[in-house]
Every structure is written in structure tokens, then in C-alpha cells.
Amino acid sequence: MNLRTKVKTMLDRRTAQTFVELADTLVVGFDVIDLLQTLAERCVDLLDVDAAGILLADQRGSLTLVAASTEQARLLELFQLQDEEGPCLDCYHSGQMVTCPDLAAQPQQWPRFTAAAHQVGFTAVQAFPLRLRDQVLGAMNLFSAATGVPSQENTSVAQALADVATIGITHERTLREHQLITEQLQHALNSRIVIEQAKGMLAERGQITVGDAFTLLRAYARNHNQQLSAVARQVINQDAIMAELLDSQQPSPSDKLDA
Amino acid sequence: MDKQRSAAVWAAINDRARADGKPVSIDTVCLICAQALRAQGVAVALNGRLPGYEPVCASGSGAYRLMDLHVTLGEGPGLDALAEDRPVLVGDLAEDGTRRRWPMFAPAAVQAGVRAIFAFPLLLGAISVGVLEISRVEAGWLTPQEAADALVFADAALLVQVQVQQVDHPEGAAGEPVELRWGTAERWAEVHQATGMIAIQSRTDLSTAFVRLRAHAFADDRSLLAVARDVVARRLRFEPDFD
Known part of the structure; x- marks a missing residue:
């Protein structure tokens, strides 16, 4: 087994362990915020990114930060700014993944967001939707200090982690979906x-x-x-x-x- | 997500109060809510001093009857919303599942001519003042947009109530705007962190601390978020009021 394969196997094992850990969390009476917090931290462990945050759409009309890999104040501001502009907001509105491998590249899509990200030391960002069929509940944001396009593998793992977040929020996701989403989402927020x-x-x-x-x-x-x-x-x-x-x-x- | 819609709900409440020549009250909120959501009745019950449910306002014929049922039977969606700190939405009170959940309340409510009931707790974190109940004569769910509007009405009821409670307190709600409004800042972390800090600094409960924070922002004509950030950064302190 060459080194590359070894590293990959180790990573696969850690990824698998993470999903087992998250599945273990999804038992009766689990805490949604705790789950989302764990998720944000695991993103940083597994995905070669430097910070992660999860924003949920409050049905009253704003994106609200519910979990972040670190509680660093300036990072939190960066997440909050996305209630107005940024990849997370775009991801939420489109329901599609948004990848920006170099925030400074022209033309800049989000000038205010880019400036704020730069101040905290981030140059690349990826946002994944938390989707439940036709509804988008929020988005998960990954920040990197280095520019570059994330690997296909990491992107797939990240979307899978975002899906775990969705399941966490809507754990009784059977019938009457909109109603449950209102009940669960408001409780989580x-x-x-x-x-x-x-x-x-x-x-x-x-x-x-x-x-x-x-x-x-x-x-x-x-x-x-x-x-x-x-x-x-x-x-x-x-x-x-x-x-x-x-x-x-x-x-x-x-x-x-x-x- | 629709900020404009949210703003429209606040405008409708404020316009009505202005037309009546009175400050916004729980009655105003119930009335506009009933109109906006095609409700047969809208009611607000408050957390009493005892663990409980104290009817304060109702708009529409059946609303008081529903509150009576909650009080006398000791069960129902409104009580569950209070106990669980989450909205409890019931699209059909005549359904089997609903009857199993509230064996006494559900049939009694149907007999009173109500088929759907939507209960939204008046909540801001650990600040919990009561519940807003919206009832309809026909079965059916709220649309996502209606649910979003209902949440804004619940915010309005909460805001009116925490301010009314302050009138009993020496510091009052002096400096509070006549116009009620609630920006997205109320959903931001710093505002709640600052509320917690002020509660300790001024030795009050969270709801008093929240009202003081808002009053300060209004009196200084600054944004709530800016004032909250000053508190969190320890550039601004709130001392206890001596009465």
C-alpha cells in the first residue's frame, strides 16, 4: 500500500467513524444544537477546511447562525453578514452548492463578505444546502485559508454531512412536513x-x-x-x-x- | 424567507393601533392576526405565576371557549406549546391521531365548531410569556407563508407583553418607541448574550434585561445590535435600579 492509499484509508475510516458518531447522536431526546455543533467541528477535522458554520433560515425572514466550529467573534460576524450577502445566502436561495475557490478573483461576487473573510484570513469558501425535497432549511459553510478547488471526494462527504444536519433538524420527517419543519426549526432556533x-x-x-x-x-x-x-x-x-x-x-x- | 412580508405584518399592527389612537396592545395583535390568517378566533394566554395558562385576550367568538377548554380540561395544543417550547400545529382536530393526543380537548373543540388550531409559544430563548392560539372552523394546515406570518404575530405579542410587564417595575419602559418593530437583529447572537450579561449586571430577569437593552438603544437612537456589541465587549454596563 503506498502512502497515498494509506492516508486515504485512514481518512475513510475517520469519515466512517464520524457518521457512526452522528448516527449515535440521533437517538430519542437528542439536542439539535449539540448535533449541529459536533457536525461543524467534524467538518474541520475531516474536510481540510479551517472553519465551518451552519445557518438556518428563520421562517420570519433571516438566516441565523446555529453552530460554528469556533466561537471566535470575528468569524461569527462573518457568518452573520451572510444574512445580507455571501455564498451561504446564495446557496440558500438557489438550493444549490456554491463553490468559490478564490474569493479575491474578479469579478467579486460578494465584495463586503470577501473583505470580511479576508480580515479573518479566509480566501476560499464552499456552501452546501440543507435540503429536504422542495424546501431549503439553511446552509452549511466551509472556509479555507488557502485558495483552491476542493476535491470531489471532500465535496461529497461535505454534502453528506449537510444531509445529516437536515435529518437532525427534521428527525420526525414523515408526513405533514411543513408543519413539522416549523415546529422543529423554531425549537432549534x-x-x-x-x-x-x-x-x-x-x-x-x-x-x-x-x-x-x-x-x-x-x-x-x-x-x-x-x-x-x-x-x-x-x-x-x-x-x-x-x-x-x-x-x-x-x-x-x-x-x-x-x- | 421573506423580510418584506414580515415588515408588512408589523406595519399592519402599527397602522391599526395608530388608527385606534392607542399604543399597540395584545388586542391589536389578536385582531390583525385573525384578519390576516382567516381565523375564527385568536387568543393569547400568559404563563401565570403558577405553572399555567392565564387567558388575557381573545378575538372572535370561539376563542374564549377554546381557552376555557384548555383551563378546565388541563390539556390541549396551547398547553403543549407552552410546555414544549415549540409551536404545536393541528390541522384536523377530528383526526384519530389528534383525538389520541388530546382525548378530552379534541372532541370538545370540534363540538365548539373548531377544526384546526395552531399554537405558537411567545418565546425568546428562556424568556417565555405565553402562547398565541389561532383557530379555524375548517380543517387544513397553515401554508408555510401563513406559518411565517403567525411567528411574526407571536413576536409582536411577546414584545407587547414584556413591555407591559415593565410598567409594573420602577424603571418602566421609558424611552421605548410608540411604534413597535422587531428587526432581524433580535435573532442575532450578541443581542441574547448582552441580555444575559445585563440580567447579571442589573440583577434582573432576562425579560427585564431585554427591555432595558431595547430602551437604551432607542433612547440613544442606535441600533440594537450596536448597543449589544458594546455590552458584550464590556464598553457598556447596566447598573441595578434602586427602588
């Missing part, structure tokens, strides 16, 4: 808001960044085998758990600057 509120409370109580607050919430949820949004609710409702969380772990000081 609201869970994200609960988590943001809890992050704010925890950040203020512990005088840490909101990014660190998220890391604490997630670690606590993992260690106690609880849903992320359930832990967030406890933080909001009980002062004691906030103290326990803040005591549980010292976040790395390097993150402190990035609020």
Missing part, C-alpha cells in the same frame, strides 16, 4: 437563543468571554451527559450551577482577548 442568553450570564458572572462561557457549557454538558440546551436552562434558572460551572475549569487565558 430558540434553543440557540437560550444558549446565547446563558453564555451572556455565565460570561458576566465569571468575567470571562462569551466564547469561554460556551466552552464551559459544552464541557459540562458532555461530562454530565446532559443536553447543551438543558444545561443552558439550568444556568439561567439556578445560580448554584453557574458557580459550579465556573469552578469546573479554568479557560485558557489566550481566548480572553477574543470576545
